[in-house]
Amino acid sequence: DAGVIQSPRHEVTEMGQEVTLRCKPISGHDYLFWYRQTMMRGLELLIYFNNNVPIDDSGMPEDRFSAKMPNASFSTLKIQPSEPRDSAVYFCASSLGRIYQETQYFGPGTRLLVL
């Protein structure tokens, strides 16, 4: 298995632009998570899906952030408009089974820089 796939790996954009991050979970996994990692705030859970349905989006910073999972093999995290404080590494992770029972496998991350 190729593991969790994320694209792009690096993104540099200007403030105000729309940014779309993409994730393909491990085949067969029914949970998908989006995390943000910064030096100041560490690893933060933004949102997670179970069977393509958003379960908990309480970690999404504000309305500029949105996430979708149109099918079991694809999810997007969109930031519109982007701001410099959104600069971070965004990880997607997936697991097979409940959040408190099964390993979460992380993708390689997308390093986002908003100028």
Add this chain to the structure above:
Amino acid sequence: GENVEQHPSTLSVQEGDSAVIKCTYSDSASNYFPWYKQELGKRPQLIIDIRSNVGEKKDQRIAVTLNKTAKHFSLHITETQPEDSAVYFCAAHLFSGGYNKLIFGAGTRLAVHP
């Protein structure tokens, strides 16, 4: 509130020494405690986990202990090697606001010197 505290934030040891990282959590109902290792520029990867029905778990040079009464758990690495150098994150499951979550500690940067 939802909180996992991790100490120390940095740890420097000589090759061959042991390293211990400690975490405390706030929710007594937490029942799953994974540890992740993140090498520079790489993704976090699970190295060991423990559930609330056991007090200790070992995997070669790595062990994790759990004290549910005190609400803390620790990672022990013996015979450290330079390739153990990385940031280590603990995490705890909790049920909050009607949802299950994994809350991560702030991380410990471990440096193993040859």
